[in-house]
Amino acid sequence: MVGALQVTAWQVSSSGSISPLGTPAVDNTVSPDWVSVTPLVAGSTRVVTAVDNLINYELKVTAWQVPSTGDIKALGSMYKPNVTGYGSITPLNSSQVVTADQNENASGDLEVISWGIDSAGKVTQQGMVTAGYAWNPVITPYFLASNPSVVTAFVEGSGHLELITWGVSSKGILTRQATVRTGSITYPAALAFIPGDRLPFAAVLGGNGVLDVEIFHQSGLSLKELTSYQTSGGYWPQNPQGAAGESDHRVVTAAINPNNCDGIGDCELELEVWYFDSSDYTRDEQSAFAQTAQSVCAR
Amino acid sequence: MGLAWASRVAVGASLGLSLLAIASAQTIAPLYGTSGGQVVAFPDNAAVAPLNLRSLPGWVVTAACTAYGNPFGLEVAVWEDTGSALVQKGSYFDSSSICGSVSVASLSNTSTLGYTTIVTAVGCLWSGRYKSLPGR
Numbered sequence: 001m002v003g004a005l006q007v008t009a010w011q012v013s014s015s016g017s018i019s020p021l022g023t024p025a026v027d028n029t030v031s032p033d034w035v036s037v038t039p040l041v042a043g044s045t046r047v048v049t050a051v052d053n054l055i056n057y058e059l060k061v062t063a064w065q066v067p068s069t070g071d072i073k074a075l076g077s078m079y080k081p082n083v084t085g086y087g088s089i090t091p092l093n094s095s096q097v098v099t100a101d102q103n104e105n106a107s108g109d110l111e112v113i114s115w116g117i118d119s120a121g122k123v124t125q126q127g128m129v130t131a132g133y134a135w136n137p138v139i140t141p142y143f144l145a146s147n148p149s150v151v152t153a154f155v156e157g158s159g160h161l162e163l164i165t166w167g168v169s170s171k172g173i174l175t176r177q178a179t180v181r182t183g184s185i186t187y188p189a190a191l192a193f194i195p196g197d198r199l200p201f202a203a204v205l206g207g208n209g210v211l212d213v214e215i216f217h218q219s220g221l222s223l224k225e226l227t228s229y230q231t232s233g234g235y236w237p238q239n240p241q242g243a244a245g246e247s248d249h250r251v252v253t254a255a256i257n258p259n260n261c262d263g264i265g266d267c268e269l270e271l272e273v274w275y276f277d278s279s280d281y282t283r284d285e286q287s288a289f290a291q292t293a294q295s296v297c298a299r
Numbered sequence: 300m301g302l303a304w305a306s307r308v309a310v311g312a313s314l315g316l317s318l319l320a321i322a323s324a325q326t327i328a329p330l331y332g333t334s335g336g337q338v339v340a341f342p343d344n345a346a347v348a349p350l351n352l353r354s355l356p357g358w359v360v361t362a363a364c365t366a367y368g369n370p371f372g373l374e375v376a377v378w379e380d381t382g383s384a385l386v387q388k389g390s391y392f393d394s395s396s397i398c399g400s401v402s403v404a405s406l407s408n409t410s411t412l413g414y415t416t417i418v419t420a421v422g423c424l425w426s427g428r429y430k431s432l433p434g435r
Contacts, residue, residue: 003366006395008373012357016377016388016416021358024395026365034400037362047404049362066360066406252380252417271378271385271419 003031005051005062009070022070027062031055036088038097040117046075048117050089050099057104059083059113061097063121075121080113080128086136092148092168096126100139100152103130110134110154110164114172126172131164133157138191142200142218149177151200151216153191161185161204165218178223182214192251194276199226201276203253206230213253215276229274249276357407361420363397373397378417385417 008024032051040046040063049062062077080101085108087101095117103109110131116124134154142151142165149167156162161182167175183206190203199215206212214228251274363373376390403420 003364006363006365008361008363008393008395010359010361010375010391010418012359012377012416012418013389016379018359018375018377018389018391018418020391020393031366032364032400035362035364035402036400037360037402037404039360039404039406044406047360047362047406049402051362051364064360066358070358072360250380254419254421271417273380273385 002055004028005030005032005035005049007037007047007049007064007072009066009072011070020070022067022072025064025072025074027060027074029053030060034086034088036099038089038091040091040097041094044094046117046121048089048091048097048115048123050087050097050101052083052085052087052101053079057082057084059087059099059101061089061099061115061123063117063123065121076117076123078115078123078125080111080125083111084108086138088138090139090141090150092141092150096148096168096170096172098139098150098166098168098174100134100137100150100154102134102137102154108133108135110137110152112139112150112152112166112174114168114174116172127168127174129166129174129176131176134162140191140193140200142193143198151191151193153200153202153204155185156181159184161202161214163200163202163216163223165200165223178218178221180216180223180225182225182228183212185212190253194249194251199276201251201274211253213251213274227276250274251276357405357416359403359405359407359418361401361403363395363401363420365396367396373401374421375403376419376421378419380417388416 005027006024009021010018011021012018030051030053033054035049035051037047037049040048045066047064047066049064051060052058053060059080060077063075065073065075082104083101084104085102087099089097089099091097097115097117099113099115101111103111111128113128114126116126133156137152137154139150139152142149147167149165151163151165153161153163162179164179165177167177185204185206192201194201199217202214202216204212204214210230212228212230215226216223217226253272253274254270359375361373361375373393373395374390375393377388378385379388401420403418405418
Protein backbone atom coordinates (compact mmCIF):
# COMPACT_ATOMS: atom_id res chain seq x y z
CA MET A 1 0.00 0.00 0.00
CA VAL A 2 1.34 3.39 -0.95
CA GLY A 3 0.76 5.86 1.79
CA ALA A 4 1.87 9.29 2.84
CA LEU A 5 2.99 11.18 5.91
CA GLN A 6 0.45 13.46 7.56
CA VAL A 7 1.55 15.97 10.18
CA THR A 8 -1.23 17.61 12.16
CA ALA A 9 -1.25 20.36 14.78
CA TRP A 10 -3.68 20.14 17.68
CA GLN A 11 -4.70 22.73 20.19
CA VAL A 12 -5.36 21.72 23.77
CA SER A 13 -7.60 24.18 25.57
CA SER A 14 -7.33 25.18 29.20
CA SER A 15 -10.11 22.73 29.98
CA GLY A 16 -8.28 19.90 28.25
CA SER A 17 -10.41 19.65 25.14
CA ILE A 18 -8.44 18.98 21.99
CA SER A 19 -9.13 19.92 18.39
CA PRO A 20 -7.19 20.09 15.13
CA LEU A 21 -5.59 23.39 14.26
CA GLY A 22 -5.09 24.54 10.70
CA THR A 23 -4.52 22.32 7.72
CA PRO A 24 -2.39 19.19 8.14
CA ALA A 25 0.74 18.95 6.08
CA VAL A 26 1.01 15.91 3.83
CA ASP A 27 4.20 14.49 2.35
CA ASN A 28 3.24 12.30 -0.57
CA THR A 29 6.83 11.49 -1.47
CA VAL A 30 7.12 8.89 1.25
CA SER A 31 5.19 5.76 2.09
CA PRO A 32 6.08 5.24 5.73
CA ASP A 33 5.93 2.05 7.69
CA TRP A 34 6.83 3.87 10.88
CA VAL A 35 6.76 7.52 11.84
CA SER A 36 8.27 9.37 14.77
CA VAL A 37 7.95 13.04 15.66
CA THR A 38 9.67 15.22 18.23
CA PRO A 39 9.78 18.90 19.06
CA LEU A 40 13.15 20.40 18.30
CA VAL A 41 13.27 21.63 21.88
CA ALA A 42 10.62 22.04 24.55
CA GLY A 43 8.41 24.98 23.73
CA SER A 44 9.64 25.09 20.16
CA THR A 45 7.44 25.90 17.18
CA ARG A 46 9.39 23.40 15.15
CA VAL A 47 9.07 19.66 15.03
CA VAL A 48 11.16 17.08 13.25
CA THR A 49 9.83 13.84 11.81
CA ALA A 50 11.66 10.66 10.96
CA VAL A 51 10.00 8.09 8.74
CA ASP A 52 11.09 5.07 6.80
CA ASN A 53 10.10 5.19 3.17
CA LEU A 54 8.98 1.76 2.05
CA ILE A 55 9.36 2.73 -1.59
CA ASN A 56 13.11 3.09 -1.47
CA TYR A 57 13.96 1.66 1.97
CA GLU A 58 15.31 4.95 3.17
CA LEU A 59 15.05 7.16 6.22
CA LYS A 60 13.69 10.66 5.69
CA VAL A 61 14.16 13.34 8.31
CA THR A 62 12.12 16.53 7.87
CA ALA A 63 11.95 19.75 9.86
CA TRP A 64 8.55 21.44 10.05
CA GLN A 65 7.44 24.88 11.16
CA VAL A 66 4.26 24.97 13.25
CA PRO A 67 2.81 28.50 13.15
CA SER A 68 0.09 29.69 15.48
CA THR A 69 -2.45 29.03 12.73
CA GLY A 70 -1.51 25.36 12.75
CA ASP A 71 -0.81 25.37 9.03
CA ILE A 72 2.33 23.28 9.16
CA LYS A 73 5.01 23.92 6.58
CA ALA A 74 7.98 21.73 5.65
CA LEU A 75 11.29 23.53 5.95
CA GLY A 76 13.96 21.05 4.94
CA SER A 77 14.62 17.34 4.74
CA MET A 78 17.30 14.79 4.07
CA TYR A 79 17.42 11.10 3.25
CA LYS A 80 19.56 8.27 4.54
CA PRO A 81 19.44 5.17 2.29
CA ASN A 82 19.30 1.48 3.24
CA VAL A 83 17.01 1.63 6.24
CA THR A 84 14.36 -0.84 7.24
CA GLY A 85 12.50 -1.97 10.31
CA TYR A 86 11.43 0.32 13.08
CA GLY A 87 13.13 3.47 14.30
CA SER A 88 12.59 6.65 16.24
CA ILE A 89 13.82 10.21 16.75
CA THR A 90 14.73 12.23 19.81
CA PRO A 91 15.65 15.87 20.37
CA LEU A 92 19.08 16.83 21.63
CA ASN A 93 19.10 20.63 21.60
CA SER A 94 17.81 23.54 19.52
CA SER A 95 19.87 22.54 16.49
CA GLN A 96 20.32 18.78 16.71
CA VAL A 97 18.21 15.64 16.73
CA VAL A 98 19.28 12.00 16.78
CA THR A 99 17.62 9.03 15.11
CA ALA A 100 17.92 5.29 15.66
CA ASP A 101 17.07 2.81 12.94
CA GLN A 102 17.89 -0.65 11.68
CA ASN A 103 20.05 -0.91 8.59
CA GLU A 104 18.72 -2.82 5.62
CA ASN A 105 21.88 -4.90 5.35
CA ALA A 106 21.85 -8.58 6.17
CA SER A 107 23.17 -8.05 9.66
CA GLY A 108 20.35 -5.64 10.55
CA ASP A 109 22.67 -3.33 12.41
CA LEU A 110 21.65 -0.52 14.68
CA GLU A 111 22.32 2.88 13.17
CA VAL A 112 22.43 5.97 15.35
CA ILE A 113 22.57 9.18 13.31
CA SER A 114 22.92 12.78 14.43
CA TRP A 115 21.26 15.49 12.36
CA GLY A 116 21.80 19.23 12.34
CA ILE A 117 18.86 21.62 11.92
CA ASP A 118 19.92 25.15 11.06
CA SER A 119 17.95 28.36 11.63
CA ALA A 120 16.25 28.04 8.26
CA GLY A 121 15.25 24.45 8.93
CA LYS A 122 17.80 22.90 6.60
CA VAL A 123 18.57 19.32 7.64
CA THR A 124 22.07 17.86 7.37
CA GLN A 125 23.44 14.51 8.47
CA GLN A 126 26.26 14.99 10.94
CA GLY A 127 27.50 11.70 12.31
CA MET A 128 26.60 8.02 12.33
CA VAL A 129 27.63 5.01 14.35
CA THR A 130 26.54 1.42 14.08
CA ALA A 131 26.26 -1.49 16.46
CA GLY A 132 25.10 -5.08 16.06
CA TYR A 133 21.71 -6.44 15.13
CA ALA A 134 18.98 -4.28 16.56
CA TRP A 135 15.30 -4.94 16.12
CA ASN A 136 12.87 -2.14 16.84
CA PRO A 137 15.35 0.42 18.16
CA VAL A 138 14.01 3.33 20.17
CA ILE A 139 15.89 6.36 21.42
CA THR A 140 15.52 9.02 24.09
CA PRO A 141 17.70 11.84 25.41
CA TYR A 142 19.83 11.07 28.40
CA PHE A 143 21.66 13.95 30.01
CA LEU A 144 24.65 13.08 32.10
CA ALA A 145 25.98 16.15 33.85
CA SER A 146 26.52 18.72 31.10
CA ASN A 147 27.17 16.19 28.40
CA PRO A 148 24.27 15.67 26.01
CA SER A 149 23.73 12.01 25.45
CA VAL A 150 21.15 9.66 24.06
CA VAL A 151 20.27 6.11 24.93
CA THR A 152 19.04 3.46 22.53
CA ALA A 153 17.09 0.33 23.41
CA PHE A 154 16.41 -2.59 21.11
CA VAL A 155 16.22 -6.36 20.87
CA GLU A 156 19.67 -7.68 20.12
CA GLY A 157 20.43 -10.77 18.08
CA SER A 158 19.80 -13.34 20.78
CA GLY A 159 16.50 -11.81 21.84
CA HIS A 160 17.58 -9.80 24.85
CA LEU A 161 16.91 -6.18 25.63
CA GLU A 162 20.03 -4.10 25.14
CA LEU A 163 20.62 -0.48 26.02
CA ILE A 164 23.53 1.61 24.80
CA THR A 165 24.27 5.17 25.81
CA TRP A 166 25.93 7.53 23.33
CA GLY A 167 27.58 10.87 23.81
CA VAL A 168 26.88 13.47 21.13
CA SER A 169 29.20 16.40 20.44
CA SER A 170 28.09 19.78 19.11
CA LYS A 171 29.32 18.64 15.71
CA GLY A 172 27.29 15.47 15.92
CA ILE A 173 30.13 13.08 16.65
CA LEU A 174 28.68 10.05 18.43
CA THR A 175 30.69 8.19 21.05
CA ARG A 176 29.60 4.90 22.51
CA GLN A 177 29.56 5.04 26.31
CA ALA A 178 27.99 2.14 28.14
CA THR A 179 26.03 -0.99 27.37
CA VAL A 180 23.75 -3.26 29.36
CA ARG A 181 21.91 -6.39 28.35
CA THR A 182 19.02 -7.76 30.34
CA GLY A 183 16.61 -10.63 30.02
CA SER A 184 14.87 -12.11 27.05
CA ILE A 185 12.07 -10.07 25.60
CA THR A 186 9.69 -10.63 22.77
CA TYR A 187 8.80 -7.08 21.94
CA PRO A 188 10.68 -3.92 22.57
CA ALA A 189 10.63 -1.27 23.64
CA ALA A 190 9.18 1.93 24.72
CA LEU A 191 11.85 4.13 26.11
CA ALA A 192 11.56 7.30 28.09
CA PHE A 193 13.54 9.48 30.39
CA ILE A 194 12.44 10.24 33.93
CA PRO A 195 13.23 13.94 34.12
CA GLY A 196 13.65 14.38 37.83
CA ASP A 197 15.55 11.18 38.38
CA ARG A 198 17.56 11.54 35.17
CA LEU A 199 17.17 7.85 34.50
CA PRO A 200 16.18 5.99 31.37
CA PHE A 201 13.10 3.83 31.59
CA ALA A 202 12.14 0.99 29.27
CA ALA A 203 8.82 -0.73 28.84
CA VAL A 204 8.99 -3.99 26.99
CA LEU A 205 7.03 -7.11 26.37
CA GLY A 206 8.95 -9.65 28.37
CA GLY A 207 9.85 -13.10 27.22
CA ASN A 208 7.00 -14.51 29.27
CA GLY A 209 4.55 -12.23 27.56
CA VAL A 210 3.87 -9.70 30.27
CA LEU A 211 4.61 -6.01 30.41
CA ASP A 212 8.01 -5.49 31.94
CA VAL A 213 9.23 -2.07 32.98
CA GLU A 214 12.86 -1.49 33.81
CA ILE A 215 14.84 1.46 35.11
CA PHE A 216 18.53 1.93 34.43
CA HIS A 217 21.35 3.99 35.83
CA GLN A 218 24.73 4.88 34.42
CA SER A 219 27.79 5.54 36.52
CA GLY A 220 30.85 6.31 34.45
CA LEU A 221 30.93 3.71 31.73
CA SER A 222 28.84 1.27 33.70
CA LEU A 223 25.17 0.97 32.84
CA LYS A 224 23.02 -1.26 34.99
CA GLU A 225 19.44 -2.12 35.68
CA LEU A 226 18.25 -0.59 38.92
CA THR A 227 14.93 -2.27 39.22
CA SER A 228 12.16 -3.81 37.19
CA TYR A 229 8.54 -4.77 37.54
CA GLN A 230 6.55 -7.34 35.70
CA THR A 231 2.81 -7.25 35.51
CA SER A 232 1.00 -10.43 36.26
CA GLY A 233 -2.15 -12.20 35.29
CA GLY A 234 -1.57 -12.92 31.66
CA TYR A 235 -1.55 -9.35 30.45
CA TRP A 236 -0.12 -9.50 26.97
CA PRO A 237 0.29 -5.94 25.85
CA GLN A 238 0.65 -6.14 22.12
CA ASN A 239 2.43 -2.88 21.91
CA PRO A 240 4.02 -1.20 24.90
CA GLN A 241 5.06 1.45 22.49
CA GLY A 242 4.14 4.59 24.31
CA ALA A 243 6.12 5.78 27.28
CA ALA A 244 6.74 9.26 28.57
CA GLY A 245 8.69 10.69 31.41
CA GLU A 246 6.06 12.64 33.24
CA SER A 247 7.57 14.21 36.31
CA ASP A 248 9.81 13.36 39.20
CA HIS A 249 9.70 9.64 39.85
CA ARG A 250 6.84 9.10 37.42
CA VAL A 251 6.43 7.73 33.94
CA VAL A 252 3.43 6.79 31.88
CA THR A 253 3.05 3.82 29.60
CA ALA A 254 0.51 3.20 26.90
CA ALA A 255 -0.17 -0.27 25.62
CA ILE A 256 -2.90 -2.34 24.09
CA ASN A 257 -4.55 -4.90 26.33
CA PRO A 258 -5.78 -7.70 24.10
CA ASN A 259 -7.42 -9.37 27.07
CA ASN A 260 -10.01 -6.66 26.99
CA CYS A 261 -11.20 -7.08 23.45
CA ASP A 262 -14.72 -7.37 22.16
CA GLY A 263 -14.09 -10.41 20.01
CA ILE A 264 -14.04 -8.54 16.74
CA GLY A 265 -10.67 -6.95 17.02
CA ASP A 266 -11.28 -3.89 19.14
CA CYS A 267 -9.05 -3.80 22.17
CA GLU A 268 -8.46 -1.34 24.93
CA LEU A 269 -5.74 1.18 25.24
CA GLU A 270 -4.29 0.97 28.71
CA LEU A 271 -2.52 3.86 30.33
CA GLU A 272 -0.57 3.29 33.47
CA VAL A 273 1.28 5.68 35.74
CA TRP A 274 4.40 4.21 37.28
CA TYR A 275 6.19 5.41 40.35
CA PHE A 276 9.90 4.94 40.84
CA ASP A 277 10.71 4.71 44.52
CA SER A 278 14.38 5.39 45.10
CA SER A 279 14.08 5.70 48.85
CA ASP A 280 14.71 3.08 51.47
CA TYR A 281 11.33 2.83 53.02
CA THR A 282 8.77 0.13 52.60
CA ARG A 283 5.68 1.01 50.71
CA ASP A 284 2.75 -0.70 49.19
CA GLU A 285 1.43 -0.22 45.75
CA GLN A 286 -1.21 2.42 45.67
CA SER A 287 -3.98 0.61 43.92
CA ALA A 288 -5.90 3.72 43.15
CA PHE A 289 -7.66 2.47 40.10
CA ALA A 290 -10.46 4.97 40.09
CA GLN A 291 -11.18 6.04 36.58
CA THR A 292 -13.82 8.17 35.02
CA ALA A 293 -15.76 7.21 31.94
CA GLN A 294 -13.74 7.50 28.80
CA SER A 295 -14.42 7.88 25.17
CA VAL A 296 -13.88 4.95 22.92
CA CYS A 297 -13.61 4.34 19.26
CA ALA A 298 -16.49 1.97 18.85
CA ARG A 299 -18.99 0.77 16.43
CA MET B 300 -12.71 -5.68 34.12
CA GLY B 301 -9.39 -4.38 35.11
CA LEU B 302 -5.88 -5.35 34.59
CA ALA B 303 -4.44 -8.00 36.80
CA TRP B 304 -1.66 -5.82 38.00
CA ALA B 305 0.11 -7.30 40.98
CA SER B 306 -1.67 -6.06 44.03
CA ARG B 307 1.41 -5.37 46.03
CA VAL B 308 4.93 -4.37 45.33
CA ALA B 309 7.64 -6.63 46.54
CA VAL B 310 9.71 -4.65 48.93
CA GLY B 311 12.94 -5.74 50.41
CA ALA B 312 13.72 -3.14 52.98
CA SER B 313 13.26 -2.67 56.66
CA LEU B 314 14.59 -0.23 59.19
CA GLY B 315 18.30 -0.39 59.83
CA LEU B 316 19.23 -1.25 56.28
CA SER B 317 22.72 -1.59 55.09
CA LEU B 318 23.83 0.55 52.18
CA LEU B 319 23.48 -2.45 49.90
CA ALA B 320 19.98 -3.08 51.11
CA ILE B 321 19.06 0.54 50.59
CA ALA B 322 20.18 0.34 47.01
CA SER B 323 18.13 -2.77 46.48
CA ALA B 324 15.02 -1.05 47.79
CA GLN B 325 14.63 0.98 44.66
CA THR B 326 11.43 -0.13 43.06
CA ILE B 327 9.24 0.64 40.11
CA ALA B 328 5.56 -0.05 40.48
CA PRO B 329 2.26 0.83 38.86
CA LEU B 330 0.30 3.47 40.72
CA TYR B 331 -2.90 3.73 38.78
CA GLY B 332 -4.15 3.62 35.27
CA THR B 333 -7.05 3.10 33.00
CA SER B 334 -9.21 0.17 32.18
CA GLY B 335 -12.55 -0.31 30.58
CA GLY B 336 -11.41 2.57 28.54
CA GLN B 337 -10.48 3.67 25.13
CA VAL B 338 -10.94 0.93 22.60
CA VAL B 339 -8.66 0.80 19.65
CA ALA B 340 -8.80 -1.56 16.76
CA PHE B 341 -5.28 -1.50 15.45
CA PRO B 342 -2.92 -2.48 18.19
CA ASP B 343 0.26 -1.30 16.64
CA ASN B 344 0.09 2.42 16.87
CA ALA B 345 -0.27 3.90 20.30
CA ALA B 346 1.76 6.91 21.32
CA VAL B 347 1.87 9.06 24.41
CA ALA B 348 3.49 12.38 25.27
CA PRO B 349 3.55 14.48 28.41
CA LEU B 350 2.20 18.00 28.64
CA ASN B 351 2.54 20.43 31.46
CA LEU B 352 -0.92 21.21 32.79
CA ARG B 353 0.21 24.66 33.81
CA SER B 354 1.16 25.39 30.25
CA LEU B 355 -2.33 24.91 28.89
CA PRO B 356 -3.58 25.91 26.47
CA GLY B 357 -0.95 24.07 24.55
CA TRP B 358 -0.15 22.48 21.25
CA VAL B 359 0.70 19.00 20.22
CA VAL B 360 1.65 17.62 16.83
CA THR B 361 0.89 14.18 15.51
CA ALA B 362 2.59 12.42 12.65
CA ALA B 363 0.90 9.48 11.03
CA CYS B 364 1.04 7.29 7.99
CA THR B 365 -2.00 7.78 5.83
CA ALA B 366 -3.29 5.97 2.79
CA TYR B 367 -6.35 6.80 0.75
CA GLY B 368 -9.26 4.54 1.51
CA ASN B 369 -7.78 2.97 4.58
CA PRO B 370 -10.49 2.52 7.21
CA PHE B 371 -8.40 3.55 10.18
CA GLY B 372 -8.75 6.87 11.91
CA LEU B 373 -6.71 8.75 14.44
CA GLU B 374 -7.99 9.54 17.90
CA VAL B 375 -6.12 11.93 20.12
CA ALA B 376 -7.03 12.28 23.77
CA VAL B 377 -5.99 14.47 26.67
CA TRP B 378 -5.65 13.02 30.13
CA GLU B 379 -5.06 14.76 33.40
CA ASP B 380 -2.98 13.01 35.97
CA THR B 381 -4.52 14.17 39.21
CA GLY B 382 -1.96 12.35 41.29
CA SER B 383 -4.36 9.56 42.08
CA ALA B 384 -6.03 8.85 38.76
CA LEU B 385 -5.90 9.48 35.06
CA VAL B 386 -8.94 11.46 34.01
CA GLN B 387 -9.77 12.00 30.39
CA LYS B 388 -10.37 15.67 29.67
CA GLY B 389 -11.06 15.59 25.98
CA SER B 390 -10.65 13.66 22.78
CA TYR B 391 -11.04 14.10 19.05
CA PHE B 392 -11.43 11.58 16.29
CA ASP B 393 -9.80 12.39 12.97
CA SER B 394 -11.21 10.25 10.21
CA SER B 395 -8.09 10.55 8.13
CA SER B 396 -7.09 7.27 6.58
CA ILE B 397 -4.42 6.24 9.02
CA CYS B 398 -2.58 3.19 7.80
CA GLY B 399 -0.04 2.43 10.46
CA SER B 400 2.27 4.09 12.88
CA VAL B 401 1.36 7.25 14.74
CA SER B 402 3.50 9.47 16.90
CA VAL B 403 2.73 12.47 19.07
CA ALA B 404 4.89 15.29 20.41
CA SER B 405 4.15 18.16 22.73
CA LEU B 406 5.13 21.68 21.80
CA SER B 407 4.56 22.92 25.32
CA ASN B 408 7.26 23.52 27.86
CA THR B 409 7.29 20.49 30.06
CA SER B 410 8.14 20.66 33.69
CA THR B 411 9.67 18.23 36.08
CA LEU B 412 7.47 19.44 38.87
CA GLY B 413 3.87 18.75 39.67
CA TYR B 414 1.29 16.73 37.89
CA THR B 415 0.96 16.86 34.18
CA THR B 416 -1.37 16.40 31.32
CA ILE B 417 -0.81 13.50 29.00
CA VAL B 418 -1.72 13.26 25.35
CA THR B 419 -2.28 9.97 23.58
CA ALA B 420 -2.64 9.25 19.91
CA VAL B 421 -4.04 5.93 18.75
CA GLY B 422 -5.35 4.45 15.59
CA CYS B 423 -8.95 3.39 15.52
CA LEU B 424 -10.57 1.23 12.93
CA TRP B 425 -13.93 2.84 13.29
CA SER B 426 -15.11 6.34 13.83
CA GLY B 427 -18.60 7.07 14.90
CA ARG B 428 -20.10 7.13 18.31
CA TYR B 429 -18.48 7.49 21.62
CA LYS B 430 -19.60 5.61 24.67
CA SER B 431 -18.75 5.48 28.30
CA LEU B 432 -17.38 2.47 30.00
CA PRO B 433 -17.05 1.84 33.69
CA GLY B 434 -13.70 2.30 35.32
CA ARG B 435 -11.94 -0.10 37.52
